[in-house]
Amino acid sequence: MESPRDDEERSTPAPDAPMVPSPRPSVRPSVVYQEELAFVVRSLRRLGIGSADLEDLAHDVFMTAFRRLDRYDPARPIRPWLFGIAFRLAADFRRLVRHDRERPIASVSEPPDDGAAPDEAAAQSQDRRLVLAALGKVDLARQPVFIMHDIEGLPMPEIAHALDLPLGTAYSRLRQARAEFTEAVRAERRRGSP
Amino acid sequence: MMDPDLPPLSLDVARLLDAERSRPDPSADFRARLTERLAADVLDGAVLGDGRSTLDAASASKGTPAAGGAPAASPPPGIGRLARLSKAVALLLVGAAGGAGLNAALREPAIVHVPAPQGPQAPHPVPASSRLPEPRTEPATDSSVAPARPLPPSRPVRHADKAPSAAPPAPASAESAPSQAPLTRDQELASERALIERARSALARGKPDDALEAIARHRRDFAAGQLVEERCALEILALAVGHNLDEARRRAAEFRRTYPGSMLRRTIDQALDAKE
Numbered sequence: 502m503e504s505p506r507d508d509e510e511r512s513t514p515a516p517d518a519p520m521v522p523s524p525r526p527s528v529r530p531s532v533v534y535q536e537e538l539a540f541v542v543r544s545l546r547r548l549g550i551g552s553a554d555l556e557d558l559a560h561d562v563f564m565t566a567f568r569r570l571d572r573y574d575p576a577r578p579i580r581p582w583l584f585g586i587a588f589r590l591a592a593d594f595r596r597l598v599r600h601d602r603e604r605p606i607a608s609v610s611e612p613p614d615d616g617a618a619p620d621e622a623a624a625q626s627q628d629r630r631l632v633l634a635a636l637g638k639v640d641l642a643r644q645p646v647f648i649m650h651d652i653e654g655l656p657m658p659e660i661a662h663a664l665d666l667p668l669g670t671a672y673s674r675l676r677q678a679r680a681e682f683t684e685a686v687r688a689e690r691r692r693g694s695p
Numbered sequence: 696m697m698d699p700d701l702p703p704l705s706l707d708v709a710r711l712l713d714a715e716r717s718r719p720d721p722s723a724d725f726r727a728r729l730t731e732r733l734a735a736d737v738l739d740g741a742v743l744g745d746g747r748s749t750l751d752a753a754s755a756s757k758g759t760p761a762a763g764g765a766p767a768a769s770p771p772p773g774i775g776r777l778a779r780l781s782k783a784v785a786l787l788l789v790g791a792a793g794g795a796g797l798n799a800a801l802r803e804p805a806i807v808h809v810p811a812p813q814g815p816q817a818p819h820p821v822p823a824s825s826r827l828p829e830p831r832t833e834p835a836t837d838s839s840v841a842p843a844r845p846l847p848p849s850r851p852v853r854h855a856d857k858a859p860s861a862a863p864p865a866p867a868s869a870e871s872a873p874s875q876a877p878l879t880r881d882q883e884l885a886s887e888r889a890l891i892e893r894a895r896s897a898l899a900r901g902k903p904d905d906a907l908e909a910i911a912r913h914r915r916d917f918a919a920g921q922l923v924e925e926r927c928a929l930e931i932l933a934l935a936v937g938h939n940l941d942e943a944r945r946r947a948a949e950f951r952r953t954y955p956g957s958m959l960r961r962t963i964d965q966a967l968d969a970k971e
Contacts, residue, residue, distance in 0.1 A: 534733060535956035539720040546718065556725060560732050628714035635711075651704065652712055676701055683708055 528575055530567040537583055538563075540653075544584050547648045548591040549637055558594060562587045581655055581663030588645045588664075631689055638685035639678050646671055647678035734958045887913065887922045894929050903937035928959040935970045943967060 538559070545558050565586050566573075573582055639647055645664060649655045661671035704712070721729075890913040897905035910930045913920065920926075927950050934943035947963050954960070 531954075531956050531958040534730075534958065538726060538729070542721045542725075543718050547715070555721075556729055556732075559729055560736075563729075563733055564736060625714045625717060628711050629718060632711050632715040652715055672701060679702065679704065679708075683705065686708060686711065 528570065528573070528579070530563070530570065533566060533570070533579065533583075534563055537579065540580055541583060541587055544587045544648065544653075545591060546633065547636055547652065548588060548644070549595065549633070550591055554594065558587075558590060561590050565590065577662065578655065578659050580653065581649060581659045584645065584649055584653075584655075585663040592641065631686060634689050635682050635685035638688070639681045643674040643678035643681065646674045647682060650675055651679065730958065730961065734961055883917075884921050887917050887920045890916070891922050891925055891929065894926075894933065898929070898933055898936060901936070903933040906933040907937070924954055924957060924959065927953075928957075928963055931963050932966050935966050940967075940970055943970075 541559050541562050542555060545555055545562070550558050562583065566583055569586075573579065636644060636648070646660055646666075649660045649663075650657055657671055657675070658668060660666075661668045664671065666674070890909050894906040894909035894913070897903070897909060906929065910926055910933065913922070913926050917923070917926075927946070931943050931946045931950060934940070934946060944967060947967055950957070950963060951960060
């Protein structure tokens with residue numbers, strides 16, 4: 502521990518005193534927020550949250566995460582942990598709006614992709630709508646495994662840990678989810694949607 | 696571990712998932728709105744509070760889906776400069792006593808890459824730490840935050856760990872009971888918070904010099920403490936309130952360089968804007 506320096510006991514800061522130490526990497530809430538905002542938002546979209554509710558749900562995910570940061574094991578990747586929070590909050594939200602006729606749950610719209618050429622953006626936007634629609638047909642117990650593994654590319658052991666599942670069960674759910682998703686894509690195309 | 700029975704994705708499905716992975720990031724407006732709400736909530740101490748959330752608010756008042764659960768989440772339009780500055784001070788300083796403790800509980804992990812053994816996306820940097828943070832949902836007891844009570848002139852309690860083990864026991868009190876043991880991070884944090892709260896209280900009373908004195912003392916006693924970011928932000932506000940705008944701006948620039956992702960940046964910017 503450094504010994505105190507009495508000459509620093511003054512009411513104005515010393516001009517040459519370093520105001521701030523060198524930055525240190527950390528899992529501070531602000532760091533989690535800055536690095537994982539995009540991940541949380543797109544995860545919520547994939548979990549069926551429409552644009553009108555995205556901000557509120559993202560807010561809740563981060564507030565919950567901040568509140569529970571002391572339970573997060575920093576030796577593990579943070580995304581599965583965050584996704585677990587997002588998944589549970591999205592499930593709660595779906596239960597809530599299911600009883601609220603003013604807020605239909607199927608209000609998932611696609612924002613335009615500003616970075617792509619118009620044709621390409623339209624095609625990608627259409628593909629994304631199809632993916633969201635098909636994801637909505639995947640069983641809720643299997644949906645998070647599919648999203649985290651096949652879309653986000655997270656390692657399966659971490660997914661299983663975040664969802665509190667045996668690894669074999671997680672793989673089993675992924676296998677079933679893939680089949681459901683593939684069938685849902687076919688069905689959506691047969692319907693001529695999106 | 697790979698599941699040998701896992702069938703591969705078809706090319707068509709893989710192409711669709713590629714499109715989904717190219718989903719645009721949230722807009723700047725979205726990010727700004729959410730940042731403001733979260734900053735207000737975190738700094739208000741809601742992160743350690745009663746857990747009221749948007750879902751709670753939505754269930755309590757259906758039909759107002761965007762209301763959010765954050766009191767003071769965004770400043771009302773047309774608010775005056777002085778009021779904005781006061782709000783900035785209040786937000787920041789309440790935060791120093793509340794949400795900042797949560798920040799401090801989880802400092803100093805290293806950033807490592809956890810390899811993804813499979814899957815289409817590259818691994819993402821994730822935080823890791825050489826040790827787990829001490830389990831805690833509340834960073835300090837109420838007794839550690841006594842804004843109106845001047846601190847004793849003695850050294851903060853963290854320096855008690857240098858006392859010889861044969862030292863006579865301190866007078867009986869809740870805080871001094873474990874005087875023989877090294878102080879925990881919580882106890883250090885409590886001492887830091889007391890100083891930060893003292894500065895906050897002074898600033899709230901319109902006494903920036905007193906605030907700067909407490910800040911200087913925090914710098915002296917906790918040069919590399921857990922609340923350095925909050926101290927620096929407070930100092931900028933105290934300088935601004937004390938009409939030392941040039942120094943406040945200089946410190947603010949340094950703060951932005953050192954903490955580019957800080958949630959306190961917006962509060963500092965608003966405070967300085969209000970003084971322009």
